[in-house]
Every structure is written in structure tokens, then in C-alpha cells.
Amino acid sequence: MDIRQLRYLIALAQEEHFTRAAEICNVTQPTLSGRIRQLEQELGVSIVMRGQRYHGLTEEGQRVLRWAKRIVEDCEGMREELEALTGDLRGSITLGVIPSALPMTPDLTGPLRKLYPQVGFSIVSRTSNEIIRQLEDYSIDAGITYLDNEPLEDCKTWPLYRESYRLFVAREHPFAGRESVTWAEAASQPLCLLTRDMQNRRIVDAAFRQASCVAVPEVESNSIISICAHVQDGGFAAVLPEIVQRTIGTASGLKAIKLVDPVVQYTVGLAVQDRDPLPILVSSLGDIAESFAG
Incomplete structure (x- = not known):
């Protein structure tokens, strides 16, 4: 098993189409299909429900996908931390934000961009329930959401306002x-x-x-x-x-x-998956949130 197989699986789950997933990964469709078959053989489970077209993931495949996202996220976090040591961090961070909190996102992204000028941002409007789900499946890196009305589980949080x-x-x-x-x-x-x-x-x-x-x-x-x-x-x-x-x-x-x-x-605040270590961009965002709240 290697990281490319996991990236191919994540792309397939996202696009729900073999050819589009292959295009995103810059490989041919047979290559992507073959590497996912190899992953199935190595793990000893069926991951994809196959037919003439993509029909979704099996129950085992959903579990593999969740692990794949976490492994790829950890790999990206390691790469970003090493890049930060050399002063050449070029990653990106995705924020899921409840609609009412969108006006204050520059208070977090602005200071982070000053720390890492080459870092990009993707800011998406999401409901609080969507933020919880997307934090769990690593579709977003952090969320700005309510902290005390419907409490978050397995998250590290910083109150903002x-x-x-x-x-x-x-x-x-x-x-x-x-x-x-x-x-x-x-x-x-x-x-x-x-x-x-x-x-x-x-x-x-x-x-x-x-x-x-x-x-x-x-x-x-x-x-x-x-x-x-x-x-x-x-x-x-x-x-x-x-x-x-x-x-x-x-x-x-x-x-x-x-x-x-x-x-x-x-209370509205920043929430991230409670993991150790946190990716450096997520950790830095938390530091900014802590100082902002203070």
C-alpha cells in the first residue's frame, strides 16, 4: 500500500466517476482502477461496488476511505511542517464557516497569511451539522461554528466571540x-x-x-x-x-x-479535530484564535 492508492480512492469517492477521478490524479483510468484493485487485494476486502459504472463504496470501503483521508491528512501535515522549517510553506487550508460568522473570517485568515504568505485559503459556507461531518471525514481542516448550543465531540475548540x-x-x-x-x-x-x-x-x-x-x-x-x-x-x-x-x-x-x-x-469559535500532532497550519490558526479571543 502506498499514499498514491489512498489519494486515488479519495478522488474516486469525491468524483463518483472513474474517468474524472483519474483526470484529477493525472493518471489514466486503467491505472487508477488497477491501483484501487491492488489496494483491495492488499487489504483483503472489496472497496468499490463495481458495475458498468461507479456505484459507490462498500461498507468496508467507507471505513477504508475514512482511514485514507486521515493518513493523507497526516502526510500533508508532515510535509507542511517540514516546509515551515525551511520557510517555504505553500500549503492551503479549508475553513467551513456557519453563515453568520463569515464576516469575521479575515480576523483569522489575515494573521495566518502574514505568517505564511504563500498559503492559500478555501472558505466555504456550511451549517453546523455539516461542519461536524466534514471535520470528521477531513473534508475541511477547521470550522467556525457554535460551541455551546449543540456541543462538539472529539474536537479542540477556541472561543472567538x-x-x-x-x-x-x-x-x-x-x-x-x-x-x-x-x-x-x-x-x-x-x-x-x-x-x-x-x-x-x-x-x-x-x-x-x-x-x-x-x-x-x-x-x-x-x-x-x-x-x-x-x-x-x-x-x-x-x-x-x-x-x-x-x-x-x-x-x-x-x-x-x-x-x-x-x-x-x-459562543462562536474555532473547532478542529482533536489529534496529535495538529498540522502546523491548523495549529497556527488555533494560536491566532486564542490570541484573538484574549
């Missing part, structure tokens, strides 16, 4: 001049909310229940930009995290009013 909530309205809205509104008052408005697969939405629904009211949104979206656009139109209000103001800015024409009765806050 406390998320609080605001009612976003257009400047001509009757509430626009107020410093605060209650959750019960917010429930009476035509609302735009994030979709139910978002942990933010579960937090917001729980806050409305705590205020002894139920909010039935007229618009639901997994895009904060889409929600803000509906509010800008003047016909809706939206419950969103305070940090969203960093994205929309003061020129948006929206007012963000503090929500009270109850005052709700949750």
Missing part, C-alpha cells in the same frame, strides 16, 4: 428609531429567517419560545444576503446575529435593533 441578536429593519420601519425591541414584538412582524437546517434558526426559534410566542416567517433562506435584500425592500424584518452589520455596512439603509426579553447570547 459571543453572538448576540438584532432585529434588522429598513430605516423607514416604525421600530427604526428604537434602541431595543422585545422578541414578542419581533414575532408580530413579517419576518425573514434563516432556514431550519441552520443552528442559528434553532437558536432563534428557542428564543421566541422563551418569550412565550411563536414566529412564523414569511420568507426563509439559507443566504443572509438574500434575507437582507428582502428587508431593504421595506416589507420585512429579520432576526440575525449582530455581526452581520460588518457585512452589510451602514450604507445598506438597514437598522439593527437590540433584541431583549430575553437577551440571548451563544
Whole structure:
């Protein structure tokens, strides 16, 4: 068994197509298929459900895939650490981020880029549940997500900030001049909310229940930009995290009013798989998160 066989398997699982996986790996399709067959023979299990086309991985293949991702990640981590010693680190890091935390990602990526100018970043918007799954299968290197509402397991975490909530309205809205509104008052408005697969939405629904009211949104979206656009139109209000103001800015024409009765806050932070040693880029990101939180 060698690292190339594991990379071929990971590519096949990602592309779900032998030819596309071979193209990504810069080999021919027969070469990729042959090396995966060799891996099956060496391990003594069937990894791929074969037919005229790719039909997925066997149960054993799913287990092999998980180990393959971990081994390849450890191999990449070793390479990055050695490159860092020579001052020539050229790796990349993938961050999965809950939508509400996207505005603060430069606070982490900026300092990391100063440390390693040749490192690249891939930042993807994900739900908190997706972040958990993708940390487990090494699809992402780190996640920015809620830490205390639905606790993470087998993860190392660093708190970044406390998320609080605001009612976003257009400047001509009757509430626009107020410093605060209650959750019960917010429930009476035509609302735009994030979709139910978002942990933010579960937090917001729980806050409305705590205020002894139920909010039935007229618009639901997994895009904060889409929600803000509906509010800008003047016909809706939206419950969103305070940090969203960093994205929309003061020129948006929206007012963000503090929500009270109850005052709700949750911790958002950085999460990575708890492993030793951590890859140097992930470890450095954790150091930045720790100093940022301080």
C-alpha cells in the first residue's frame, strides 16, 4: 500500500466517476482502477461496488476511505511542517464557516497569511451539522461554528466571540428609531429567517419560545444576503446575529435593533479535530484564535 492508492480512492469517492477521478490524479483510468484493485487485494476486502459504472463504496470501503483521508491528512501535515522549517510553506487550508460568522473570517485568515504568505485559503459556507461531518471525514481542516448550543465531540475548540441578536429593519420601519425591541414584538412582524437546517434558526426559534410566542416567517433562506435584500425592500424584518452589520455596512439603509426579553447570547469559535500532532497550519490558526479571543 502506498499514499498514491489512498489519494486515488479519495478522488474516486469525491468524483463518483472513474474517468474524472483519474483526470484529477493525472493518471489514466486503467491505472487508477488497477491501483484501487491492488489496494483491495492488499487489504483483503472489496472497496468499490463495481458495475458498468461507479456505484459507490462498500461498507468496508467507507471505513477504508475514512482511514485514507486521515493518513493523507497526516502526510500533508508532515510535509507542511517540514516546509515551515525551511520557510517555504505553500500549503492551503479549508475553513467551513456557519453563515453568520463569515464576516469575521479575515480576523483569522489575515494573521495566518502574514505568517505564511504563500498559503492559500478555501472558505466555504456550511451549517453546523455539516461542519461536524466534514471535520470528521477531513473534508475541511477547521470550522467556525457554535460551541455551546449543540456541543462538539472529539474536537479542540477556541472561543472567538459571543453572538448576540438584532432585529434588522429598513430605516423607514416604525421600530427604526428604537434602541431595543422585545422578541414578542419581533414575532408580530413579517419576518425573514434563516432556514431550519441552520443552528442559528434553532437558536432563534428557542428564543421566541422563551418569550412565550411563536414566529412564523414569511420568507426563509439559507443566504443572509438574500434575507437582507428582502428587508431593504421595506416589507420585512429579520432576526440575525449582530455581526452581520460588518457585512452589510451602514450604507445598506438597514437598522439593527437590540433584541431583549430575553437577551440571548451563544459562543462562536474555532473547532478542529482533536489529534496529535495538529498540522502546523491548523495549529497556527488555533494560536491566532486564542490570541484573538484574549
